[in-house]
Amino acid sequence: MKLNPLGRTGMMVSELCLGTMTFGTQTDEPDAHAQIDMALAAGINFLDTAEMYPVNPIRAETIGLTETIIGNWNAATGRRGEYILATKHSGEGMKAARDGARISSKTIAQTIEGSLKRLQTDYIDLYQFHWPNRGSYMFRKNWAFAPEKSGQTGDEVRAEMEDCLGALAREVERGTIRAFGLSNESAWGTSQWLRLAEAGKGPRVASIQNEYSLMCRLYDTDLAELSAYEDVGLLAFSPLATGLLTGKYLNDALPEGSRKTVNxxxxxxxxxxxxxxxxxxxxxxEKHGLDPVQMALAWCAGRPFMASVIFGASTVAQLAHILEGADLKLSAEVLADLDATHRAHPMPY
Known part of the structure; x- marks a missing residue:
């Protein structure tokens, strides 16, 4: 499987990444462990998780369960060194984690320690901030986004970032994390993190994990340019638009056990x-004789700013289907039809 650079870290990640947010809800532990085995065997060397997982739904009593399931696999197999592991620190408002405290130097060390314990590992390869303290335009908030709602000035935002970078630098020195990434961020926010890193305040941003798919292309303008010139690759989540792009929900269909049954x-x-x-x-x-799932993932993987495409599979069978198309490259004719479809159906949600 093709490998891409993870920013300027020197690490190389597979162009497909196994997302794990259903481990512990829709995906039980034996199935989750089988998925990790299958993904690694297929050449995937990248797993993404978060302290707040699993989802669908998010519940206080299950916070951290996904990391625990991955940690049990690490302990049982002794194969932790065979893949790159990413996890995330929840941001402000997540009441089940630190009673909703903001990300800061006061929370980072203890949150990393919690993840390390659950993951049964000594280090995290990529440590990400799940969303900015000041808020974000992601998750359909772009329709009414107003930056001033954060109540912070630019200087106050940068001061908070500098505080966090100092704590991250101490963790890098301790060896608990190797690299730092963002999630649900904007071009302005990412540029501020980069500016502070260049001033020596802490580790440089390696990646941005934002929603990206044929149906959600907010990344295509300013952030795409930032990725290209600053070597900050995209880790795309929801590349199948939470299952919509599979076509399984067309004509009011509701498959048993699907995400739409709980959301x-x-x-x-x-x-x-x-x-x-x-x-x-x-x-x-259908026109080109392609599977819609494999087509959507191949399109994402082919984008010039992509570091890795994070997909999720509720079952081993779904994962096997995805992996069958792991080497698919789309023709110029397919790409032209996809571009025309995007122009006809821009920002559909």
Missing amino acids: DNLGGRVGPRAEAAVAAYVGVA
């Missing part, structure tokens, strides 16, 4: 415009 609007993604867009993208796959 009926799929985080604000369901609606008539989304339905029309999905039908159009599935139509492109």
Whole structure:
């Protein structure tokens, strides 16, 4: 499997990354462990998780369970050194984690220690901030985004970033983390983190984990340019638009055990415009004799700013289906049809 640089860290990550947010809810522990085995055997060397996982739903009593399941695999197999492991520090407002405290030098060390214990490892390869303290335009908030709602000035935001970078630098020195990444960030926010790192305040941002798919292309402008010139690659989450791009929900279908059975609007993604867009993208796959899942992932992987595409599979069978298309490269004709579909169905949710 193709490997891409993880920023300027020297680490190389597979262009597909196994996402684990259903480990502990939709995916039980034996299935989760089988998925890790299968992913590594297929050449995937990158796993992504977070302290707040699993999801669907997020519950206080299950916070940290996904990391624990991965940690049990690490302990049982002794194979921790065979892959790159990423996890995340929850941001402000996550009441089940530190009663919703903001990310700061006061929370970082203890949060890393919690993750290390659950993951049964001595180090985390990529440590990410799950969302900015000041808020974000992600998760459909872009429709009414107003930066001044954070109540902070630019100087106050930078001071908070500098405080966090100092704590991260101490963790790098201790050897508990190797690199630092962002998630649900903006071009302005990422540029501030980079500016402070260049001033010697702490580790340089290696990556940005934001939502990205054929149906969610907010990254394509300012952040894409930042990725290209600053070597900060995208780790795309929801590349299948929470399952919409599989086509399995078309015509009001509701497969048993699917995400939509526990989250009926799929985080604000369901609606008539989304339905029309999905039908159009599935139509492109059918026209070219492609599987819509494999087409959507291959399209993401081929984007010039992509470090890795994070996908999730509720079952081993779903993972096997995805891996069958791991080497798919899309033709110029397919890409042209996908571009035309995007122009006809922009921002469908």
